[in-house]
Amino acid sequence: xxxxxxxxxxxxxxxxxxxxxxxxxxxxxxxxxxxxxxxxxxxxxxxxxxxxxxxxxxxxxxxxxxxxxxxxxxxxxxxxxxxxxxxxxxxxxxxxxxxxxxxxxxxxxxxxxxxxxxxxxxxxxxxxxxxxxxxxxxxxxxxxxxxxxxxxxxxxxxxxxxxxxxxxxxxxxxxxxxxxxxxxxxxxxxxxxxxxxxxxxxxxxxxxxxxxxxxxxxxxxxxxxxxxxxxxxxxxxxxxxxxxxxxxxxxxxxxxxxxxxxxxxxxxxxxxxxxxxxxxx
Amino acid sequence: xxxxxxxxxxxxxxxxxxxxxxxxxxxxxxxxxxxxxxxxxxxxxxxxxxxxxxxxxxxxxxxxxxxxxxxxxxxxxxxxxxxxxxxxxxxxxxxxxxxxxxxxxxxxxxxxxxxxxxxxxxxx
Numbered sequence: 001x002x003x004x005x006x007x008x009x010x011x012x013x014x015x016x017x018x019x020x021x022x023x024x025x026x027x028x029x030x031x032x033x034x035x036x037x038x039x040x041x042x043x044x045x046x047x048x049x050x051x052x053x054x055x056x057x058x059x060x061x062x063x064x065x066x067x068x069x070x071x072x073x074x075x076x077x078x079x080x081x082x083x084x085x086x087x088x089x090x091x092x093x094x095x096x097x098x099x100x101x102x103x104x105x106x107x108x109x110x111x112x113x114x115x116x117x118x119x120x121x122x123x124x125x126x127x128x129x130x131x132x133x134x135x136x137x138x139x140x141x142x143x144x145x146x147x148x149x150x151x152x153x154x155x156x157x158x159x160x161x162x163x164x165x166x167x168x169x170x171x172x173x174x175x176x177x178x179x180x181x182x183x184x185x186x187x188x189x190x191x192x193x194x195x196x197x198x199x200x201x202x203x204x205x206x207x208x209x210x211x212x213x214x215x216x217x218x219x220x221x222x223x224x225x226x227x228x229x230x231x232x233x234x235x236x237x238x239x240x241x242x243x244x245x246x247x248x249x250x251x252x253x254x255x256x257x258x259x260x261x262x263x264x265x266x267x268x269x270x271x272x273x274x275x276x277x278x279x280x281x
Numbered sequence: 282x283x284x285x286x287x288x289x290x291x292x293x294x295x296x297x298x299x300x301x302x303x304x305x306x307x308x309x310x311x312x313x314x315x316x317x318x319x320x321x322x323x324x325x326x327x328x329x330x331x332x333x334x335x336x337x338x339x340x341x342x343x344x345x346x347x348x349x350x351x352x353x354x355x356x357x358x359x360x361x362x363x364x365x366x367x368x369x370x371x372x373x374x375x376x377x378x379x380x381x382x383x384x385x386x387x388x389x390x391x392x393x394x395x396x397x398x399x400x401x402x403x404x405x
Contacts, residue, residue, distance in 0.1 A: 190365030197385055221372050228368040230361060230383035
């Protein structure tokens with residue numbers, strides 16, 4: 001084993017508790033509660049580092065099997081921090097704060113051997129930097145996973161097709177309509193029309209914040225596709241401002257039934273399909 | 282070349298397209314239908330495309346022109362059973378089949394033809 005690794009290892013072995021203490025001080029965990037929260041993580045990391053170095057792990061090859069335990073702990077640490085909503089900076093700061101106690105420890109161990117001190121410090125710096133990089137990378141990955149999952153959930157959330165009555169389907173559109181989402185809505189709706197043999201579909205746009213020419217074009221496309229299938233379509237939930245925007249933009253909704261509320265649309269749907277609603281008193 | 286059979290049920294002509302349409306097949310169908318409507322005096326034409334999974338703009342235009350030809354020969358055309366994928370493709374191609382009547386399935390198509398027949402009787 002190289003002499004600088006030997007020195008780092010003996011520092012870790014001899015001064016373990018003081019290293020953890022200085023590390024926690026460095027993190028600014030002054031109050032006992034916060035200190036207790038990070039202490040187990042710090043202790044475990046120092047222990048794993050020592051074990052890895054003792055097993056002859058090479059700090060230049062972080063991907064090797066010898067570092068697997070350390071990597072695993074770091075990854076789960078940054079993942080849990082990402083889930084708790086901490087920043088990437090905080091997470092890497094946690095690892096980088098390990099430098100000072102290690103430097104101090106090395107200085108004490110190698111006080112009589114300045115020739116080994118310099119390369120040892122360099123090895124520690126690169127090693128801790130790599131560990132910190134690792135946490136940031138994992139942190140980002142974890143965050144991206146969260147965002148991706150939320151996007152998928154949102155996409156599923158936005159395309160429910162509801163059977164409102166015999167032969168009447170409704171799609172409540174919520175959020176901003178882009179080509180991707182309209183495509184999914186169109187496909188699910190058309191498939192549902194085939195499956196349920198419904199002759200009328202109501203597209204409710206109460207939850208759509210703005211309607212521009214592109215959104216209108218998407219809507220018109222959906223309506224045309226529904227008509228080609230042999231069913232008909234009503235657009236409901238047109239708010240006053242949206243009605244004004246549609247007129248100002250010069251969008252032609254001629255030939256498409258439009259209603260202000262879903263209730264009005266349902267009433268029209270009853271009329272078109274020949275149902276009559278009566279009160280029983 | 283394949284020819285698509287045209288069945289007669291009373292005053293209605295029934296065409297079921299079960300193969301992928303070639304341009305020649307489409308043209309032949311157009312000719313045959315025009316002949317048959319004129320000969321039989323049919324008042325309704327039903328084109329069932331449930332089994333059709335691929336369309337191009339040529340077939341789309343063929344449906345429109347058959348419908349126009351039939352109208353001149355005083356028959357109503359209804360296209361039934363269009364698959365979602367086919368509908369989306371036609372829309373993306375910019376074909377909305379203006380003037381072609383559509384229905385979800387054969388049953389609804391028959392109903393539609395019956396109604397339009399009644400209306401034309403009332404009109405006469």
